Amino acid sequence: MEPKIRLENVSYYYGNQPALRDVTLDIPPNAITVIFGPAGGGKTTLLRLINRLNDEVEGTRMTGRVLLDGQDIYAPGVDVPRLRRRVGMVFALPLPLPGTVRENILYGPKLAGVRDRARLEEILERSLRLAALWDEVKDRLDDPASRLSGGQQQRLCIARSLALEPEVLLLDEPTSGLDPISTGKVEEALQELKHRYTIVIFPHSVQQAARVADYAAFFLMGEMVECQPGRDLFTTPRDRRTEDYITGRFG
Amino acid sequence: MINRHLVQRLGFTLLGVISLIVVLPILFVIGNIVVRGIGAINWEFLTAMPRGGMKAGGIFPAIVGTLLLVLGTAVVAIPVGVGGAIYLAEYARDTFWTRILRLAIINLAGVPSVVYGLFGLGLFVLFLQFGTSVLAGSLTLAIMTLPVIISTAEEALRAVPGEFRLVSASLGGTRWQGIRSIVLPQALPGIITGIILGLLRAAGETAPILFTAAAFYLPRIPRSLLEPTMALPYHLYVISTQVPGMPPRIQYGTALVLLTIVLSMNAVAAIIRSYFRRRREW
Numbered sequence: 001m002e003p004k005i006r007l008e009n010v011s012y013y014y015g016n017q018p019a020l021r022d023v024t025l026d027i028p029p030n031a032i033t034v035i036f037g038p039a040g041g042g043k044t045t046l047l048r049l050i051n052r053l054n055d056e057v058e059g060t061r062m063t064g065r066v067l068l069d070g071q072d073i074y075a076p077g078v079d080v081p082r083l084r085r086r087v088g089m090v091f092a093l094p095l096p097l098p099g100t101v102r103e104n105i106l107y108g109p110k111l112a113g114v115r116d117r118a119r120l121e122e123i124l125e126r127s128l129r130l131a132a133l134w135d136e137v138k139d140r141l142d143d144p145a146s147r148l149s150g151g152q153q154q155r156l157c158i159a160r161s162l163a164l165e166p167e168v169l170l171l172d173e174p175t176s177g178l179d180p181i182s183t184g185k186v187e188e189a190l191q192e193l194k195h196r197y198t199i200v201i202f203p204h205s206v207q208q209a210a211r212v213a214d215y216a217a218f219f220l221m222g223e224m225v226e227c228q229p230g231r232d233l234f235t236t237p238r239d240r241r242t243e244d245y246i247t248g249r250f251g
Numbered sequence: 252m253i254n255r256h257l258v259q260r261l262g263f264t265l266l267g268v269i270s271l272i273v274v275l276p277i278l279f280v281i282g283n284i285v286v287r288g289i290g291a292i293n294w295e296f297l298t299a300m301p302r303g304g305m306k307a308g309g310i311f312p313a314i315v316g317t318l319l320l321v322l323g324t325a326v327v328a329i330p331v332g333v334g335g336a337i338y339l340a341e342y343a344r345d346t347f348w349t350r351i352l353r354l355a356i357i358n359l360a361g362v363p364s365v366v367y368g369l370f371g372l373g374l375f376v377l378f379l380q381f382g383t384s385v386l387a388g389s390l391t392l393a394i395m396t397l398p399v400i401i402s403t404a405e406e407a408l409r410a411v412p413g414e415f416r417l418v419s420a421s422l423g424g425t426r427w428q429g430i431r432s433i434v435l436p437q438a439l440p441g442i443i444t445g446i447i448l449g450l451l452r453a454a455g456e457t458a459p460i461l462f463t464a465a466a467f468y469l470p471r472i473p474r475s476l477l478e479p480t481m482a483l484p485y486h487l488y489v490i491s492t493q494v495p496g497m498p499p500r501i502q503y504g505t506a507l508v509l510l511t512i513v514l515s516m517n518a519v520a521a522i523i524r525s526y527f528r529r530r531r532e533w
Contacts, residue, residue, distance in 0.1 A: 051421060053417065053420060053421055056420070058344060081423040081424065081425055082423065084420065084421055084422070084423045085422075085423035088421070088422075089421040091414070091417070091418070091421075093414075095414045095415070095417075095418050097415060097418060097419070097433055098415070098433065098436070098437055107419070107422055107424075107432070108422035108423055108424075111422065111423055111424050111428050111432075112423055160422065161421075161422070164422065164423060
């Protein structure tokens with residue numbers, strides 16, 4: 001099976017400080033790939049390389065290649081806003097933009113040039129349904145997004161990414177600020193979403209990693225230790241360090 | 252042992268007295284001008300030309316002149332100032348040159364206003380041959396106003412959380428789209444406050460227009476931007492020091508009009524600020 005995303009020998013430096021060391025990783029389509037490991041493992045850096053959100057950071061250096069559907073996304077002439085529409089991102093904290101629920105969801109599509117009212121309404125409802133939020137907010141679409149609960153805000157952010165109909169969804173600890181019930185709802189939504197999208201997620205705990213992973217990659221200090229289908233990695237890790245981490249001996 | 256409550260009360264009383272000392276002179280100045288100037292204010296004073304060696308009639312051309320100068324200053328200083336602030340806050344990287352630029356802006360804010368006047372005289376009036384005119388005065392005032400607008404606007408832009416820019420970028424927005432649709436609206440109250448404070452200063456200053464725009468006595472509205480004009484602060488200076496036997500009523504009346512214009516602009520700034528603060532949601 002062709003990988004959706006392929007990282008080839010990717011190293012990344014902040015100044016002289018390496019954040020990723022020679023990472024090679026295939027991310028398969030229509031599945032949830034979990035990237036996990038202790039803090040400082042280069043996970044956020046990795047995620048932001050896939051939608052080129054690290055472009056704005058000064059004093060950084062990258063080697064290696066990142067391929068999306070076989071195309072080098074760092075090749076000259078790549079349309080970065082278009083790439084970011086194809087590769088959606090949800091941040092660790094719910095970050096609603098100022099404005100209403102509706103404005104949040106339609107921000108991306110409007111920037112992408114969608115003007116047709118009916119089409120926008122359709123996008124609004126479809127994205128909120130996909131993120132399992134529609135029933136809770138359908139009567140509050142014109143309320144400020146900041147009045148939603150934390151869990152609702154995070155699903156709003158997921159819906160906001162989905163409104164662009166991306167191919168890949170990157171989630172950076174999407175449930176770190178949420179209570180268990182909200183977390184459950186987000187995880188449920190992800191299980192539905194993986195049939196349509198390629199999902200890369202940093203879980204906020206090993207338990208969550210084990211719950212949602214179709215594939216799992218363990219990262220330690222900027223290096224990828226191993227990558228396997230989830231049920232194998234969490235039952236029979238190949239590397240000693242992975243085993244130590246998932247059995248709670250460190251981290 | 253000293254009674255703690257007593258010490259606390261003493262402290263509060265002291266702070267109250269100090270606050271009063273700060274406020275009293277302002278209240279006294281305003282009160283004095285209102286009491287002594289209110290008698291001069293009538294329809295004729297506000298809408299008629301000065302007559303009888305400025306000892307009678309109105310101050311209409313000075314009011315219009317000041318409004319024209321403020322308007323001209325706004326037209327030049329707002330786009331340049333806000334544009335500069337957007338550049339500094341959103342685009343400029345931290346290099347040697349941007350540091351020099353920032354230093355220049357900070358220093359510009361500390362330059363005495365009479366120096367701006369001389370600069371305007373040299374550059375606009377003489378070198379560019381605009382003559383003593385509304386145009387030369389507006390440009391001079393605009394340069395004086397720029398550092399205030401740039402630094403407050405830059406501050407306001409930096410106060411908008413960086414995450415909004417990141418979210419906008421992650422949703423396929425270009426940097427400019429993020430600035431225009433999210434950052435700028437959020438920073439707007441701060442920017443507007445800075446603009447008004449800058450224009451306030453432009454409205455009240457005498458020195459920058461002394462050599463560049465102001466006419467001693469010109470009892471008509473300027474017909475073009477290249478004509479000189481009367482202006483309230485300069486007119487006030489003239490009738491207070493240059494015209495013997497000037498009725499104090501007219502002097503205080505003129506001061507009252509200038510003060511009213513300035514204070515009402517200030518009030519508008521305060522209203523805008525509180526309106527946006529109540530609407531802000533994050």
